[in-house]
Amino acid sequence: MAWHAVAKAEDVAEGTVRAASAAGIMLALYRIDGAFYATSDVCTHAFALLSDGYLDGDCIECPIHQALFHVPTGEVRSEPASVPLKTYPIRLEGDTLMVEIAED
Numbered sequence: 532m533a534w535h536a537v538a539k540a541e542d543v544a545e546g547t548v549r550a551a552s553a554a555g556i557m558l559a560l561y562r563i564d565g566a567f568y569a570t571s572d573v574c575t576h577a578f579a580l581l582s583d584g585y586l587d588g589d590c591i592e593c594p595i596h597q598a599l600f601h602v603p604t605g606e607v608r609s610e611p612a613s614v615p616l617k618t619y620p621i622r623l624e625g626d627t628l629m630v631e632i633a634e635d
């Protein structure tokens with residue numbers, strides 16, 4: 532496992548999602564009620580970027596078929612997706628957001 536710098540905290544505004552990448556992984560970064568979260572940016576149903584989706588409270592809605600995922604846990608809250616979203620540990624180091632990704 533290794534920590535990767537992915538963005539500045541100021542780049543992820545409260546109540547928003549934005550795309551990032553680290554170690555070849557496409558990530559979606561979120562700030563919800565002051566807390567940061569990181570998930571895979573790719574929907575588990577088909578290919579869509581969740582960073583293009585709609586953040587509704589602590590859930591992200593896929594922009595293609597409107598599956599709903601719970602951001603902190605990755606669990607599916609609404610079909611058509613059935614596979615949970617991968618989540619990644621995230622922490623703030625100074626003003627830099629760091630995400631932990633397993634090394635292959």
Ligand code: FES
Nearest residue numbers: 574576593596598
């Ligand atoms: S691609 Fe996300 S719900 Fe279908």
